[in-house]
Amino acid sequence: WLPSFDDYNEKVIFNTKITFETGYEVISNGILDNKTTTGKQTTWSYKMNQPMSSYLVMMAIGKYTKKTEKSKSGVVLENYIRSVDASKYESTYQHNKRLFEFLEKQTGYSYPWQIYRNIPVEDFMYGGMENTTSTIFNSDYIVDAIGLNDRSYLNVNAHEMAHQWFGNLITAKTPKDHWLQEGFATYYALLAERDINGVDSFYWKLYEMAELIVKDDKANKNTTVLSEKATTTTYYQKGAWMLFYISTQIGEVNFNTAVQNFLH
Numbered sequence: 001w002l003p004s005f006d007d008y009n010e011k012v013i014f015n016t017k018i019t020f021e022t023g024y025e026v027i028s029n030g031i032l033d034n035k036t037t038t039g040k041q042t043t044w045s046y047k048m049n050q051p052m053s054s055y056l057v058m059m060a061i062g063k064y065t066k067k068t069e070k071s072k073s074g075v076v077l078e079n080y081i082r083s084v085d086a087s088k089y090e091s092t093y094q095h096n097k098r099l100f101e102f103l104e105k106q107t108g109y110s111y112p113w114q115i116y117r118n119i120p121v122e123d124f125m126y127g128g129m130e131n132t133t134s135t136i137f138n139s140d141y142i143v144d145a146i147g148l149n150d151r152s153y154l155n156v157n158a159h160e161m162a163h164q165w166f167g168n169l170i171t172a173k174t175p176k177d178h179w180l181q182e183g184f185a186t187y188y189a190l191l192a193e194r195d196i197n198g199v200d201s202f203y204w205k206l207y208e209m210a211e212l213i214v215k216d217d218k219a220n221k222n223t224t225v226l227s228e229k230a231t232t233t234t235y236y237q238k239g240a241w242m243l244f245y246i247s248t249q250i251g252e253v254n255f256n257t258a259v260q261n262f263l264h
Helices: 083-093 096-107 154-162 179-197 199-218 232-250 252-263
Strands: 016-021 025-028 031-038 041-047 059-062 064-070 076-082 115-121 134-138
Touching: 016 025, 016 059, 025 041, 025 064, 059 076, 059 115, 064 083, 076 083, 076 096, 096 154, 096 179, 096 252, 134 154, 154 179, 179 199, 179 232, 199 232, 232 252
Parallel strands: 076 115, 115 134
Antiparallel strands: 016 041, 025 059, 031 041, 064 076
16 A cells, blocks of 8 residues: 555655565665565565655566665665676666766755665666656666667666656646656756767757757647646757756856755
8 A cells, every 4th residue: 555645745755665575676765774584575674764755656676686886975876787687787877977976066956865776677668767766767778888879878867867856856836837847857867968978969959859849839739838738848848948048048157056046
């Protein structure tokens, strides 16, 4: 049973206790507070220390191996991968620590949770999901050095990580405010990629987004970003473009100050 008011404004502390067959990794939100094995079953207890939205509760179970990094600010970063994919770890997670440290610096707000995890899951219907402290993502992004040329976890990783601030720390009040989560996460993922791939890549992606927005508009689906019935393109790409436009009008320094104040 999961006690949950499915409301944007409802935030409570979720501590989870999960009993499952021994030999599997069991992951949920927050810090692993306790782990006990009795017979063929193991009980995992996870503890949150801050309130969170119920739509961000998660549980993942699998035959994973785990590697740990630590950010400059001291936050533990846990990256999971299936044992059969162990050789693809470096190519998949190569920029993870850099992304995390960039977002802490760019937002001007220390990472608001206890720990951060990446967990790949099979047959996931989206690219990723920004569950508080523990992002799950589509295992299709687990690639080797050759596959990295065609598809990488970089953008999805940056987007879901940015949500730990925009969406998880501060959450949309109503459905029409949804762009404050997706627009910001999309834009900050672009900024993180700019830090790694340079400005040419940054402006090319903005151009591709603009083309998508225009196409959406011609199909008469486009709305203002502040709308309950906006399209995905409106919430994500148009929201990101609006933030980029604001930053060009007031300057990045002023924009960063405004965002920092917004988060605080």
